[in-house]
Amino acid sequence: MASSTRFAAAVAAAVLSLVGSAPAASAEPPPGIYWTPARLAAALPLPTEATSPTADGPRPGEFIPPSHSFDGIPQAGAFFWTDADGTGRTCSGSVVHSPGRGLALSAGHCLKGYAGRAPKRHLAFVPQYHEGLTPFGVFPVEPNGVYVAQEYYDRGEHTGAAYDFGFAVTGPNQDGQRLEDAAGAVHLLTGTGYVHAPVRMIGYPGGAQKPLECLSWTTRWASDDPADPGTFARIACDAFTGGTSGGPMLVPWPGGWAVIGVIGGYHTGGNTPQVSYSAPFGPAVRALYEAAVSGAPPAGPAS
Structure with a gap:
């Protein structure tokens, strides 16, 4: 298991210009200023819709690899935002x-409410967040910078489970650094199928001070639930609870890691803490990536 990069812990403060003539009291503070350590620690997992009671979880006698908390890696982190009621929310990412x-x-179900004209509400990404620390700063998501597949908007969390992935284009941190320059990056792999070993899965459980990691393998899972149709990557790892959605499934890659899935998809990632899923990483993921890097207009809910 790769060790965590040493870092100097610092509370981030984003330096963003506030435009327009609105008085300061009504202006939205930059994410790096808004996300104090107390607000980061208080953020809650994103609530998801109830799923049908079909079989989902460990099989009889199945070995469930253990997970453990650690300080994280620079290339994985957590998204933070406030919902319509002002409650801090969090999901995982890379x-x-x-x-x-x-x-x-x-995951698409983490980001789907923040594309197009929807308010950002302090939406930001924090690489290697742990224990209230933001070692690389806070990276605000750019206006119109959220990319979720149109099929996911149109079909919803369950019928569209095979499209449960999303990208976010971030702006610089408080030091003017770009995200990848500050924290590094993993390689995106698509079209490699469902079976991978070894797989290192990382996620941020809501309310926990540190992320979890687990070493396991993925297999092919054909949905047995007509409400969540499709074929998904399945992985057994203990204790991956709410908040870990969007966390990467990583495989070794020259010089680091590559991502072959994110926690989500079937039953928005699984009904039990022992088994997680990912939407397939195929042409739809690659097309969405290309749209994000090209700056194409993002998709959004039907008006």
């Missing part, structure tokens, strides 16, 4: 190599 060096990956 930094993906891109020409613009500012791209983060998560």
